[in-house]
Amino acid sequence: MESPYELLLGALEQTASSDAVRWLRGECTRLSRHFEENPFFFAFSGVSRHFDRNAEVTFPKGTAEVLQRQIPGLCLKHWDEFRTARTVLIGLLLTLDRPDRLRTLERLTSSADIRELIAIFGALPLLPNPEDLVELARDGLRTNILSVFDAIALRNPFPERHFTEEGWNQLVLKALFLGRPLHRVVGLDARANPALAEAVDYLAHERWSAGRKIPPEAWRCCTGYVTDQIAHDLERVAASPDRGDREAAALLAVGDTTGRLAPIREALPAECADVAMGSLTWDSLGALLATPV
Amino acid sequence: MKFLDSHVHMVSRTTDDYQRMAAAGTVAIIEPSFWQGQPRTEAGSFKDYFNSLIGFERFRASQFGIKHYCTIGLNPKEANNEKLADAVMELLPLYVCKEGVVGVGEIGFDDQTRLEEKYLRLQARIAVEADLPIQIHTPHRDKKAGTSRTMDVLLDAGCDPAKVIIDHNNEETVKEVLDRGFWAAFTIYPHTKLGNLRMIEIVREYGAERIIIDSAADWGISDALAVPKTAALMKEAGIDMRAIEQVSYSNPLIAYGQSGQMRETDWADAAGIDPAALFAGNTLLRGGQDVHEAMTKYMVIE
Structure with a gap:
């Protein structure tokens, strides 16, 4: 060979x-x-x-x-x-x-x-x-x-x-901080973990306090690890005037098995239908948001 | 109009300067290796300095759409510490053949000591072997004799004068430098070097052939817009546009382009400032509001 x-x-x-x-x-x-x-x-x-x-x-x-x-x-x-x-x-x-x-x-x-x-x-x-x-x-x-x-x-x-998980989480958080297109991080879904989900949510709070935005792709890191706090924050994301934010909320809501995101599924029927049909995915959202490289 | 500042120490400049340079039309810069205001005591400091010239500084410049090149060398001031100088000489081969390294520099004389001559010679040989241009720092003290002696050493070491840029010239040195076939660069730097009104007279007398203007802006009181300002002043003084373009852009491109590491297409192809290269949340590019004022009100550098 x-x-x-x-x-x-x-x-x-x-x-x-x-x-x-x-x-x-x-x-x-x-x-x-x-x-x-x-x-x-x-x-x-x-x-x-x-x-x-x-x-x-x-x-x-x-x-x-x-x-x-x-x-x-x-x-x-x-x-x-x-x-x-x-x-x-x-x-x-x-x-x-x-x-x-x-x-x-x-x-x-x-x-x-x-x-x-x-x-x-x-x-x-x-x-x-x-x-x-x-x-x-x-x-x-x-x-x-x-x-x-x-x-x-x-x-x-x-x-x-x-x-290690520590190294992985540092990578993802710095990528977010630098505004890098997360959908190009290989293994983002497979390496999701509760500590990262919480750190991302915390970053969102920090950004919001500063009057800044958090990239919609950030929420992808919360897949499978939606706590009560994150669910609460996602309702704010779902109500955003920004389409990318709403689509991110819908992507999490459709995949949610805890019932915590049921209100979002009700609030965003069109976006959730796109997810169900497969025309809206994390990768398609990421590609739409990213500068072509 | 496009400008190429072939001598500027960006490691000691702020992002405001980058912004103003970009707004004034500076598309490419060359950063020579020099000392950093006080002598270094370890060879490792040189290594990290060289790394910043081929790394972070290149990136910093790119954020403003400016192409950054460098020359690598052991400067004459620090050549007087022989033990350190020998260690730095061992590092040089690692760096001179890197991408974007357009020459060996800035090297030459400071106090014109025996050790300064030793390392000038050794580095001239490195440049000849690597087939690279040389960027020469001429001494502030006893300049005329020091410049002559530099050229003697270089010719003796087998250098082709067409590949050597002698920098920091003045009215006293220019004739011999040109007569002997070298490039003559002039540093427009307030107080200690050359003012730009004097530069106009030099171009009137010697023309633009093999003449280059640069800023050598560094950590001292200096002006990162010296090249565009001098070009503007020359235009006002009625100097031919072709000559202005030569001294502020195409001559340094030809001289350092001999390295094969710098081509006009490097920046002609660039789509300007890459928004993806900017830090999120930063507003590095606020535009050049103050540049117009700087260029018009403070054009003369004395």
């Missing part, structure tokens, strides 16, 4: 310039024969001297299927040549039989530019020994550079699978 890195290299071969791919293959051969840190760092940065950062890599159908079978949840949208080539190099590093390869990855991260950080964090779900990478990912989320935050938090199956 071909490794993910070979598959990526193969996909790159289809689209990138042959000179660039030849260079990358040469670097991979050289580094796997004799690995040294600095030449590895230079190759990683040197990707920007050989590839086209604006060129998106399209994965052949077969390749995409194999990759997604190997790594469930992996998103193959928006892979540019820089990111793809750098993922190949990170993959090479972490499959080498080298005891301090993780230290090398940390050092690489500690002097990386924005696009390099995006490649490193985007590669996380492809890498072996994920348990060793959790701290790197959590530390990465402390950034305020949105594109770097997004590389970990959005369209990335790594946090869902490997974060």
Whole structure:
């Protein structure tokens, strides 16, 4: 079976310039024969001297299927040549039989530019020994550079699978705080939990006190964990003049099995009918609200 | 009109400056590595500083629709701490080949010591090997001799003058710099460097060929709008528009574009300010209400 890195290299071969791919293959051969840190760092940065950062890599159908079978949840949208080539190099590093390869990855991260950080964090779900990478990912989320935050938090199956509940909740709350489109967080429904539901409700109170809005998608985190307090707050959301708010309330109300949200089902029959028909989902609401990326 | 400020230390500027620069038409900036007002004592401080130049500062600028580039180097003031300087020299190769690094800089002389010359030479070699332009800081004291000596060292190290931008020139240094084939940059900076009325006379005398104006705005009393203001003042003084465009935009683009890391399409393609790149709840972009006043009432920098 071909490794993910070979598959990526193969996909790159289809689209990138042959000179660039030849260079990358040469670097991979050289580094796997004799690995040294600095030449590895230079190759990683040197990707920007050989590839086209604006060129998106399209994965052949077969390749995409194999990759997604190997790594469930992996998103193959928006892979540019820089990111793809750098993922190949990170993959090479972490499959080498080298005891301090993780230290090398940390050092690489500690002097990386924005696009390099995006490649490193985007590669996380492809890498072996994920348990060793959790701290790197959590530390990465402390950034305020949105594109770097997004590389970990959005369209990335790594946090869902490997974060503790504490780490997961911090990710979702920061994504909300930064106004990121929650429907692109992989595993949002599967990792729902009562502590997060309460924290989101608390954030809503804080926003309302400040005269600000809470994004409708936030309420998705309360699915399955609607307390009396949350039910009470959702009535306010259901009465909002903003359609997105009302739709969020309807989405929760239709799925509610506790009876707490029955009044909302009565108050929002049209929205609830859309949910029942499947024309209104959390993903469709999120997509409507989000800036296209 | 578009402007490129090829020397500005944004790490010590506020978001107000970014806003005003964007409103005044500054589309791209280059931030040279320099000292930070007081000497650093650890190599790690340099590493984090370089990281901010290729990381957070780049992001901060992007919030205002401004493309941010940088030059990486060990400045001459801190080159006098040999132990520290050696540790910083080990870091440089990690950074000079990063995306958006358009040169090695700002390097050169301060007190013109033996150690300053040593690290100028070593860094000139790094630039030659990486095929990158060099951004030169010329000394404030004994400037004329220091500028000559800088050029001697660079030529001796094998540098191509067409890839070297000598900065902080004045009426006394410009002729030799141009005669020897280097780019001559002028820093419009109140009190200690060059005022923009003087700059007009320099362009009248030497033309616009290989001449660049920049702000070098930093933590001192300086002006992040120095480039657009000087351009406006030049227009008022009847300088040819083509010459104004050269010194304030296309010359630095050509000079630093030799790195292969900066192209006009980097910002021509940009759809302006990306609202998704803004922090929720912040109103970073209030528009440039005060820019018009700044540009018209306080155009002269002395």
